[in-house]
Amino acid sequence: MNNSQFPILKRRISGRPLAxxxxxxxxQKPQVVIEAVSNFYRRHNAxxxxxxxxxxxxxxxxxxxxxxxxxxxxxxxxxxxxVFTSGATEAINLVVWTWGHDHIxxxxxxxxxxxxxxxxxxxxxMLAKKKGARLKFIPIMHNHNPLNLPYLKRERQITETxxxxxxxxxxTETLPLKVRKGREGLLDLRSLQKLITSKTKIVALxxxxxxxxxxxxVAQIIKIAHRNGALVLLDGAQAGGHIPVDxxxxxxxxxxxxxxxxxxxxxxxxxYGKKKFLKSMPPYQYGGHxxxxxxxxxxxxxxxxxxxxxxxxxxxxxxxxKAAIQFLDSVGMNQILNHEKKLTAYALQRAAExxxxxxxxxxxxxxxxxxxxxxxxxxxxxxxxxxxxQFGVAVRAGHHCAMPLHGKLGVEATAxxxxxxxxxxxxxxxxxxxxxxxxxxxxxxx
Amino acid sequence: MRLxxxxxxxxxxxxxxxxxxxxxxxxxxxxxxPLCGDEITIYIEIKKTKIKNLKFEARGCALSLASASxxxxxxxxxxxxxxxxxxxxxxxxxxxxxVNKARESCMTLALNAVKNTVLNLIKNQTSKxxxxxxxxx
Numbered sequence: 001m002n003n004s005q006f007p008i009l010k011r012r013i014s015g016r017p018l019a020x021x022x023x024x025x026x027x028q029k030p031q032v033v034i035e036a037v038s039n040f041y042r043r044h045n046a047x048x049x050x051x052x053x054x055x056x057x058x059x060x061x062x063x064x065x066x067x068x069x070x071x072x073x074x075x076x077x078x079x080x081x082x083v084f085t086s087g088a089t090e091a092i093n094l095v096v097w098t099w100g101h102d103h104i105x106x107x108x109x110x111x112x113x114x115x116x117x118x119x120x121x122x123x124x125x126m127l128a129k130k131k132g133a134r135l136k137f138i139p140i141m142h143n144h145n146p147l148n149l150p151y152l153k154r155e156r157q158i159t160e161t162x163x164x165x166x167x168x169x170x171x172t173e174t175l176p177l178k179v180r181k182g183r184e185g186l187l188d189l190r191s192l193q194k195l196i197t198s199k200t201k202i203v204a205l206x207x208x209x210x211x212x213x214x215x216x217x218v219a220q221i222i223k224i225a226h227r228n229g230a231l232v233l234l235d236g237a238q239a240g241g242h243i244p245v246d247x248x249x250x251x252x253x254x255x256x257x258x259x260x261x262x263x264x265x266x267x268x269x270x271x272y273g274k275k276k277f278l279k280s281m282p283p284y285q286y287g288g289h290x291x292x293x294x295x296x297x298x299x300x301x302x303x304x305x306x307x308x309x310x311x312x313x314x315x316x317x318x319x320x321x322k323a324a325i326q327f328l329d330s331v332g333m334n335q336i337l338n339h340e341k342k343l344t345a346y347a348l349q350r351a352a353e354x355x356x357x358x359x360x361x362x363x364x365x366x367x368x369x370x371x372x373x374x375x376x377x378x379x380x381x382x383x384x385x386x387x388x389x390q391f392g393v394a395v396r397a398g399h400h401c402a403m404p405l406h407g408k409l410g411v412e413a414t415a416x417x418x419x420x421x422x423x424x425x426x427x428x429x430x431x432x433x434x435x436x437x438x439x440x441x442x443x444x445x446x
Numbered sequence: 447m448r449l450x451x452x453x454x455x456x457x458x459x460x461x462x463x464x465x466x467x468x469x470x471x472x473x474x475x476x477x478x479x480p481l482c483g484d485e486i487t488i489y490i491e492i493k494k495t496k497i498k499n500l501k502f503e504a505r506g507c508a509l510s511l512a513s514a515s516x517x518x519x520x521x522x523x524x525x526x527x528x529x530x531x532x533x534x535x536x537x538x539x540x541x542x543x544x545v546n547k548a549r550e551s552c553m554t555l556a557l558n559a560v561k562n563t564v565l566n567l568i569k570n571q572t573s574k575x576x577x578x579x580x581x582x583x
Contacts, residue, residue, distance in 0.1 A: 380507040382482050386450055386549060398481060412483020441451060442508075 370419030
């Protein structure tokens, strides 16, 4: 719908026009974002918050305007609730090593889900290990699928036991599930009441899954968590720029964003936190900018949000993020969501044409976004991605930073198509044609 | 368009040579590529200083399996000392393909496994020899 504004999409790959279907990894950047970053360096570059001279004043204004922009974009109550980080990963780590470090004690429970990205899993693992706390996981609904991929067949036993081991190591409390159609890949909320106990201090989960595409029923989970006295962190890396976000309506305690996954630059992310929590949390890193005054042996901390922004910030990137949000606003988040929903429906419908193609995650466009992980019979995901690349179709293959989830799904790797604002039906058509070609190629030779 | 997936790759993937186990291997090594989920177990039989037989069991992508398959042909009857000289390009030549950085690890999974285990063998033998020499002294 807006692909003319993305210069990179004019590129040809292997002599063919680019069909970029990897927006869940990172989105392409519109001209306005590229301009904003380069214009900052050309005209306004200076360090923020300190300089008295004109350039520094301009840079400070632009940087703080970016904060205001983010505040309005996610409907935060206060601008000091917006902390700039290097990305969603740092935003989660910030919460883990400040709030988590202060509040998680031996025997406490941290509730995650089985579909978390490593960035919302590994930091909690480390904290739990350090504190003697316990990780629990809200299971996904998923019918067990026999591993019928040819390259898994040879040592089926090993694959199944390794998947089992993964599950064991993960201490997942799985319930016997019989999944109804349309609920595949969604969180099993029936188990939530059992999983949340008085020991649960925080529930941390993805707003949208980067593997299954599932939009999680976060409002409901937040209500249940709060009723039980637990805080909620939402990892919005895959949601930002795809669905409207209102942190006040959601009533989440923390929310994270990844700038480069929402058409902004790399190296910039956001942590939103309710003021009462941010205020009580110790700093995450120590150094310049984050102090109020410093003596030889002691120091005091700056006000929010600067307490959490040690060192020189990624200023140009924040300015670029502001441009990205302006771009999103100009298109309209509802229209963006509509476009992605329609395209997702089309992609799922076309994918169903291919016999044996298995989509992981909700089969219907309801409750899901355009992140579609799948396997096709006889063509391993990595080989498929290599073949698609020759058609100019960019997709990802692997575990998409969710190894335990793939273990649960019974596969080592999947191929993944993920949609952005610039994708069209034509991109999906190219993708489907290339997949069909790959299947025939691998078939003809056997 | 020159296709990345030559008939040779697909042939070696679907009909891997030397696939299976050895009953009495001198060396067994297992290598994982956790990023892709590739897994390979290699069995090597050594007679004097030559690789007499190499078999492997693996699961993974077509490229890693085909690479292991051609490697199993390359190393037969090669002297243990010359294994380190085998390069990725030797496999590329046989498969008539040039891989990009992202797929290098698929292609070199088996090769690195063989190189490492053979290198360990040589190191162990040298240190054993040293020990026996020291004892004699």
